[in-house]
Amino acid sequence: MPAERQGEVLKLKPEDRGKRISLNVDRGCDEPNRSAETPPIAASNRAMGWTNRGNFELLGRTQGGDLVLYPRTYETEWRFWDPSTDALYYSGSWDEPRVVGTGWNIFNIVFSPGDFDGDGYNDVLGRDSAGRLFLYPGNGDGGWLPPRQVGAGWQIFDSVIGAGDFNGDGNNDVLGRDSAGRLLLYPGDGRGGWLAPSQVGSGWQIFDKIIAGGDTGGDGAVDIFARDRAGVLHQYPANGQGGWKSPAAVGYGWEVMNEILGPGIFSGGDGYDVRKPRADVVAVDQEGDLHLYGGASTTGLYTGDVIGTGWNIFKNLI
Numbered sequence: 001m002p003a004e005r006q007g008e009v010l011k012l013k014p015e016d017r018g019k020r021i022s023l024n025v026d027r028g029c030d031e032p033n034r035s036a037e038t039p040p041i042a043a044s045n046r047a048m049g050w051t052n053r054g055n056f057e058l059l060g061r062t063q064g065g066d067l068v069l070y071p072r073t074y075e076t077e078w079r080f081w082d083p084s085t086d087a088l089y090y091s092g093s094w095d096e097p098r099v100v101g102t103g104w105n106i107f108n109i110v111f112s113p114g115d116f117d118g119d120g121y122n123d124v125l126g127r128d129s130a131g132r133l134f135l136y137p138g139n140g141d142g143g144w145l146p147p148r149q150v151g152a153g154w155q156i157f158d159s160v161i162g163a164g165d166f167n168g169d170g171n172n173d174v175l176g177r178d179s180a181g182r183l184l185l186y187p188g189d190g191r192g193g194w195l196a197p198s199q200v201g202s203g204w205q206i207f208d209k210i211i212a213g214g215d216t217g218g219d220g221a222v223d224i225f226a227r228d229r230a231g232v233l234h235q236y237p238a239n240g241q242g243g244w245k246s247p248a249a250v251g252y253g254w255e256v257m258n259e260i261l262g263p264g265i266f267s268g269g270d271g272y273d274v275r276k277p278r279a280d281v282v283a284v285d286q287e288g289d290l291h292l293y294g295g296a297s298t299t300g301l302y303t304g305d306v307i308g309t310g311w312n313i314f315k316n317l318i
Contacts, residue, residue: 042170043190044115044122046162047214047264047279050100052121052140055092056264058282059112059124060314065105068314069142071095072266100142105315107134112318113162113172116150117192124318125162125174131155135192150192157184161212164222166200167242175212175224181205185242200242207234213262214279216295221245225262225281231255235301250301257283257291261317266292266307288312 021041022034049057051071058070072092104110107126116123121138133151136144154160157176166173171190177183183201186194204210207226216223221240227233233251236244260283278295283304285291290308293301
């Protein structure tokens with residue numbers, strides 16, 4: 001690809017879901033080279049952000065119930081592809097944060113499954129004290145369309161997370177842990193509703209924090225991270241078909257973190273394989289410092305760097 005076209009992206013639309021992509025490279029007089037097909041295109045995941053730009057973006061919910069968006073822009077700095085390493089390098093900067101909602105303290109759990117209703121924009125789900133689950137569809141510009149109730153009886157869960165596409169059907173799913181430590185999968189139907197739930201784990205009561213990390217290993221399947229009460233962080237890689245690969249302990253001393261989140265790829269400053277991008281994990285410590293832990297294919301996570309301060313103003317990150 002000529003230098004002036006490097007960094008171009010293909011914009012996917014909701015109607016592309018389930019399709020596969022391949023690339024023909026025309027070398028002039030030679031036969032065109034055809035790349036291997038991608039896996040079927042899945043729904044937009046949490047890592048694609050809130051402003052429809054495919055960027056790492058954070059949402060923070062304050063104690064008073066304000067929802068604050070921290071957008072991030074990459075294209076203003078530098079971005080290039082090194083064909084010798086198949087690595088994409090880029091950098092970026094935070095945009096000005098802005099309040100995108102108020103009154104969110106009516107919910108005791110708020111999380112994002114990515115695009116849940118199939119319109120191509122990422123959404124947020126909130127559970128109230130009565131166990132009702134409400135969908136707030138994203139509008140693609142950091143705001144929300146009118147909410148609607150999409151569930152009841154969710155008070156049986158003490159932890160609920162947006163797992164992404166856990167079972168490999170192209171739609172985003174939700175995981176809930178009940179008081180007995182059972183982990184239940186609620187598959188999304190891609191239209192804002194549900195398929196039949198099933199149990200996908202037991203013994204999860206040993207953990208005090210469960211998060212959806214996204215694809216931190218670059219294998220195309222989501223990873224779930226769980227912190228035990230001794231502060232050990234465990235990685236549970238999904239197999240992309242509704243089950244699990246072998247878990248591993250990936251870090252110690254995580255009891256100092258008040259919040260942990262998997263919001264996508266923050267920076268490719270060290271380079272990553274464009275065929276196997278790896279999501280990152282962020283955590284907020286007791287002093288309010290925001291730490292970034294890069295996804296690694298063999299060791300789970302790279303050592304974290306501080307990328308922000310003052311984040312203890314938030315009750316949780318989304």
